[in-house]
Amino acid sequence: MSRVLSWDRSVFVLLVVTVAVGAVIDPDFAGGSNLGFVLQDIGEIMLIALPMTFLIMTGEIDLSVASTAALAGCVLGWAWQASGSMAVAVLAAVGTGVVCGAVNGFLVTRLGLGSLAVTIGTLGLYRGLCYALLGDTTVADFPAGWTNLGFSSIPGTPLPYVTPLLVVLAVAFGVVLHLTRTGRWVFAVGQSVEAARFAGIPVARLKFRLFVVTGAVAGLAGIVYDLRFASARPDGALGFELAVIASVLFGGVSIFGGVGTMWGVVSAVLFLGSVRSLLQLQGVPGNALTIITGGLLLASVVIPVVAQRWSAFRERRSRVLAAATP
C-alpha cells in the first residue's frame, strides 16, 4: 500500500513542481487565462478518465471511448438539425453514449469476451458510424447560447463553464470509489475476480454498469467537445483514448486492476494539461504533443519496474555493506 500512496503523491508533487517551474520560465503560463485554457484543453480527457479509472481498477479497459464521444457528438449535431431542439439533441447524445457502453458491457460480461479485443472492435465500429451519420460534413450551426458555454468563461472568473462539471463529477467519482460499497467492490474485483464471486459480489453486473457509465460520460464529453469547437465532426476527439488511459495509468492505477486512487488520476490529468500548455507556449506544434501522452504511458509502465529493481539493488548493496563492516 505504501508504494501506491507514494506513487499518487509523487504525481501530485510533480504537478506542483511543473506549475512552479512553468511560472518561472513563462509568465504567461501561470496566468488566469492560461489556467482556463488548460482546463478547457483537458476537459474531455478528465471527464472520461473518471469512469475509466473504475474500469481499469476492475481489470477491464475501454478503448472505444474517443469513438463513443465522437459518435455522441455527431448524434448531437444530427439530432439538433433534425429536431431543432438542443435539449432533445443532448439527450440523444448521452443516450448514444449509454448504448455504446451497453454494447461493450454486453459483449464483455455476457459473452465473456476480452474487453481489449471488444473495445478495439467498437473503437472502429463507432468511428465508422460517425462517418455513416454525417459523411464528410460538419454541423456548425449550433445556437450561440450553447456554443458560448463551450468557449467562454464564467463571468468574473477565468474558468470555463466546464469547470463546475469537472469538479462535481471528480468529487462524485472519488467519493464513490473510496467511500462506498460500490467502490470497495471495484477494488475487490480488481484484486481477485474469483474471491469476489465467492463474496457474493455481482461481478458481471458491476462491470456491465461500469461500461454503461463510461459510455454515458464519454457521450457527455462528446457534447463538451462539440460545444468547444462549435461544430460536430466525424473525426472529433480523435486519439483521446490514448490520453485518457495514459492519465489513468500515470495517476497510479495498476493496469492489472485493484490498485489506484482518484486524486492520483486527477493530478495526472492536470499534469498532462500543464505540460502540454507549457510546450505549446514554447512554440511546440500541437500535433507533436502526443509525444507527451505516449511518454507518460510508457513512464507509467516503466517507472514501477525500474523502482522495484532499484530498491532491490539498494537492499542488496546495504546487505553487502553491513556484512563488510562487522
Added chain:
Amino acid sequence: MVDAEPLVRVRGAAKAFGGVQALRDASLELFAGEVHALLGENGAGKSTLLKVLAGVHRTDSGEVTIGGGPFEQGSTRRSREQGVAVIYQEPSLFPDLSLAENVFIGRQPVTGRGAVDWARMRRAAAVLFGQLGVDLDPDRPARGLSIADQQIVEIAKALSTDARVIVMDEPTAALSASESERLLDVARRLRDGGAAVVFVSHRLDEVFALCDRLTVMRDGATVHTCPVAGTDAGEVVRWMVGRELTDLFPKTETTPGDVVLRVRGLTTDGVFDDVSFDVRAGEIVAFAGLVGSGRSEVVRAVFGIDRYDSGSVEVLGSPLPPADPRAALARGVALVPEDRRQQGLFMPASIARNTAVVVLSRLARRGVVRERAERELAAHWAQRLQLRHGGLDQPVERLSGGNQQKVVLAKWLATDPRLLVVDEPTRGIDVGTKAEVHRLLSEQAGQGLAVLMVSSELPEVLGMADRVLVMREGRLMATLDRAEATQERVMLAATGQASVAGEGSAA
C-alpha cells in the same frame, strides 16, 4: 547408512523481512540417505528456511554449508547447480509439452548435428519414472495430469539433474490417501538412492511413517532435532506449539434442531449425481471422500457458484434459486472456500477490508461505508479468533496461512449465517490453529449454527462430525452416524475397495 558428516548444515541462520524476523536462529543438518522432517506451525520459519536452500532468499547472518564447503546463496540457478531441488506443493509444468520434455526442459539431449534427440530423451524419462516406481507415459502432454503425477514429474526432473538434496514442501497437502502413499514410497526410494530428503508436512502420521529424523522450528528458531524413533506425536506437537494441546477435537454435544439445508437429487452431469442430504441446526455434517470425488463441486453448487442440471436446494423450508451466491448469502448461507488465497481473500487488501467485504451494506450509512464500523467489526473478530496480526491495516498477504484462514472465517462468520459451509477448513494450517478452528466450529454449532464441512483429513472428519457423508466418483456412497463412523468404514465407502480399508491407520 547415515554418514558422519552432514551434507547440508545450516547454523544460526537469521533473516528479516522489513520489521518481521522470519528466522532468528535456525539450524538444520541433513545427511545423505535420510528423510528429514521439518516441522513447525505456520509462521515458524520453515518456508523461509527452505527458500534459502532454494536460492530464493539469502540469510542476513549465519552459516550455510553444502558438502563441507560454503553454500552459495541467493540464486535459484546456483542452488540447482549445487544439487538442491525443491518440489513445490503445486508444480508448474508446461501443459502442452510432453512429460519427457518437461523433465529435460532447457537441457534436452542433442544429437551430433545439434537437433533434439527425442528418442534418447524419451528413454531417459522412462528410466527415471521406472526408478521412481511410477507408471507414466513420457509422451503424454502434462495437461490434465493430476497434482500427484505433476509432483512425480518434478521429482524426476530433480533426479535427472543429480540433485543430492530434495526438498518437498507440503507435498501431500493436496493429495488423496493413495496418492500420498505413493509419494511416500517415492521419497523412500530417493533416500535409498542416497539423497537427503527434506519433508515438510502437517500430517504427523506421515512423518512417523516416513522420516528418519525430525527438526522442529518455532518462532524462527530451531527448538529440537532428534530421531523420529523414540518420540511420539504428542511430544512433537508440544515442541511445535510450546504448550500442551489437550483436546484436539473439542466436540460440543448438541441436540440437532430444524432442518436448515435440504438437498434433493442434486445432479450435474459428469460431476455429481443424485446427491440428497439434510443439515440440521446445531449439527456438523462432514463430506468425506477422496480428492476429486465431487464434494467441493456439490457445496459450490449449493452456494450458487456453479450451476447444476437438476435437483433442488432448500434453505429453512423454501427453495434457494440456483447459481445466485447473493441469494444464498441473503438467506444466511456462507461458504468458506477451498482455496483461501484465490477464492477466500483479497490478498493485497487489509485485514479490515477483507473482514468487512461481505457485510458492507450493513456498515454503510447513506451509502458511505463507515470506516470506523469496519474497523470495529474487524477488531471484534480478530479478538474472537485470536488473530495474530500487526494491525488491522496489514495486508492479508503478509499473514501466515493459519491466520489467513482465520480472516476468511471471520469474514463469513460476520455475516451471521444460519448455515456455514466450510471446504477444507484446516488445509495447510498448523496444529495450534487447527485446534482453534475446530473449537470455533464446535462452539458455533453448539449455538445452533448448521455446519457442512468438506474435509480430506479423516481424523478431523471423525473427530468433528455428527454425521459423515461419504462420496465416491460423484455419488453419495454412505451416510454414517457419529457412532458408526470409523476410519475403516469411511475409507471403505470412499474407495469402494475392501482392501484399502485398513491402510490409513496412523503410526
